[in-house]
Amino acid sequence: MNQQKFQDYLLLEKNYSKLTALAYGKDLDFFKNFIEEHFANATLEEVSYTLIRSWIVSMIDSNISNTSVNRKVASLKAFYKFLLKTKQIEVNPLSKHKALKSPKKIQIPFSEDEINKVLNQLHYKEGFEGLRDKLIIDLFYTTGIRRSELIALQIFNVDVSNGTIKVIGKRNKERIIPILPIIQIQIKSYLFERKALPVLLQQDFFFLLQNGNKLNETFVYRLINDYFSNVSEKVKKSPHMLRHTFATHMLNHGADLNSIKELLGHSSLASTQVYTHSSLAELKNVYKNSHPRNQR
Structure with missing residues (x-):
């Protein structure tokens, strides 16, 4: 239910495109599948930063790039900001998280x-x-x-x-x-x-x-x-x-x-x-x- 409300919030209040809102939803589902597999009693609304760190480590171990990890974590962070704003949680578990360092690629334009x-x-x-x-x-x-x-x-x-x-x-x-x-x-x-x-x-x-x-x-x-x-x-x-x-x-x-x-x-x-x-x-x-x- 909260996931759907979050996507509605992205579309209607943040004016995000449907594709962007869909990408956020996929990232949330990816995290949800992880906690259901490894932490059966946890829910999206009741996770600790320790659990989230386990997810981040598992992604790194699976050779997912730092850039992709950061994007997925950013989606999760936005979700918890929404829950905080709607007073469904009291603390954002990702409030002090620092993004992983990603190599900056210089794009070479057409001549x-x-x-x-x-x-x-x-x-x-x-x-x-x-x-x-x-x-x-x-x-x-x-x-x-x-x-x-x-x-x-x-x-x-x-x-x-x-x-x-x-x-x-x-x-x-x-x-x-x-x-x-x-x-x-x-x-x-x-x-x-x-x-x-x-x-x-x-x-x-x-x-x-x-x-x-x-x-x-x-x-x-x-x-x-x-x-x-x-x-x-x-x-x-x-x-x-x-x-x-x-x-x-x-x-x-x-x-x-x-x-x-x-x-x-x-x-x-x-x-x-x-x-x-x-x-x-x-x-x-x-x-x-x-x-x-x-x-x-």
Whole structure:
């Protein structure tokens, strides 16, 4: 019962997506199965930190990564915060827990050359599908929007004449993102072909499949992966990598961190600072090739 109330709380009060709420629920079930197997008399509402530590140790022994362990524990911590807030427990057993250390992986963005090859040298289908595919890639790269935001983009939130799109981000936060003139031209061409579709089953959505339905996450991931597989050997070729590339290239060309923060829809600057790693690598390269002390 408390689990269902917790998920309702995440959806209705915290404005989390259904997928996020479902992920929290799966993490709780994973922990619940553990205590039922090893501590038959314990319940989710009546566990000690000692018991939780046993669960953490068992996950580590099962070679679950520290990152995955931290995510599962974070779900559990959120659940106990909810129980505390609704006065169903008096103490959060995870209140003093410290997350496990996880190695920070520096994501290598696509190069400007790779982006140029995908947008200007690859062959796209004629008509609706080709225009849509190229526009999706270019919109990711020129705005930095998330995959979920692109899929949910409504046609009435695309203002071609003013050169802006209104995006609904995490927790239903709205932001206005400018679009470049070259994107405005692509949008006009795409909309012309979109009107000619025989069926518009979900016509409020800006991007559609050939059958008139809205896009799905798998389709968008495969689209990005397929096109970039032609020009890049990077392991990760995803919509998020294009978001990462957008931020990195903006930094490399002189944009300030606060502006990028607003464009990306981050709530804090700390979230944006992760993109400075790649920018620093570029800066080091420029420094090495430009400073007179290194010309001898």
